[in-house]
Amino acid sequence: MPQEPEAALTRLLAIMAALRHPETGCPWDREQDFPTIAPYTIEEAYEVEDAIARGSPAALKDELGDLLFQVVYHARMAEERGWFAFADVAQAISEKMVSRHPHVFGDAAARDTAQQVQAWEAQKEAERRDRAEAGTLAGIPAGLPALTRAAKLTRRAARVGFDWPDAAAVLDKLEEEALELRKELRRTPETADPAALRDEVGDLLFVLANLARKLDLDPEDCLRGANRKFERRFRHIEETLRREGSSPADATLDRMEAIWQEAKRLEQRSR
The missing domain is CATH 1.10.287.1080 (MazG-like)
Structure with missing residues (x-):
């Protein structure tokens, strides 16, 4: 029988506390801090996206677990410093979602998608003002992938007519x-x-x-698609040359370009 969510989460929090125990914990886990863990958090988010793109429920379950562990990790380090605990994180996001969905949890009338997006952005703008984040571009994280951040920066500027x-x-x-x-x-x-x-x-x-x-x-999605296409076609080059007893290092650029065009034709026929 699957565990109840509360029991499973309690166990995960206990495992994290044991790993970070100053005397009996894992030496590697005890040494980590926010800057050293942050790259793993970003990596796990991308692995979730990859599992979704591959259409693998089993991989998605594993990757979501890895991402959840990152949240627990950061919350544990914050708790050790007396900042907040995991329960505070869960409570904060719950309150935020309730406040941003008055048409679900309050008395506001139901909205269509466009109206909901507009109301969501208005609520986020009010929250930025409450945090004293001034300016049209405030609150866009500097750590986002550069293409995604470029789109967000200019989407925000477009709202005030700069587009x-x-x-x-x-x-x-x-x-x-x-x-x-x-x-x-x-x-x-x-x-x-x-x-x-x-x-x-x-x-x-x-x-x-x-x-x-x-x-x-989404520019990131466009580039990911281009990356996948390049990988697929380049593998076709390698496989074709392998069957010919050759390799990319030995083939001429003209020969590899011809095989590349062949890969494109094969893709077009299969659509």
Whole structure:
């Protein structure tokens, strides 16, 4: 029989406390702090996304457990410092969800999705004001993936009218930024400015994130899809060359490009 949620969570909290025990705990776990654990927290969130993308319920269960353990880990370290405990975390998110859903937990009328999103954002804005976070761009975490943060920054700016009129205008800006990068690339290696190249490539990526946003696409999702496509086609190159008794290191670029195009044709036929 599956454990009751309360019993399972109580056991997990007890395991975390034992791992962090200053005398009998795990030496590695005792040495960790917020900065050292944070990268694992981010990694586990991405592994949850990967399990969802793979459509694997078993993997999703495991990865959600790993992510929950990260929450418990941070809460335990906070409790040791006298800041808050896991129960405070659960209570805070419960209160936040209730306050942001008055149409479910209060007397407000039910809303359609668009109205609900608008009300949600209004509530978040009020919460930022309560935390004295001033400015249109306040509260967007600096640690987000750069493409996601670019889309969030400009989505927030768009709410106050600072935005391109449509996707075509973003494409025009993309061409402008590409020309500026070309200008830098015309310099000789001796006169090339690495900082200028970094800025120009950054501008291109920023505009691309905006283009995805204007098309109601998630730029991170777009790039993940492109990564998967590249992996799939490159594996086709490797497998084809292996059957020919060769490898990418031995093949010419023209031969690999021909196999790449073959992979594209095969994908198009299978759609």
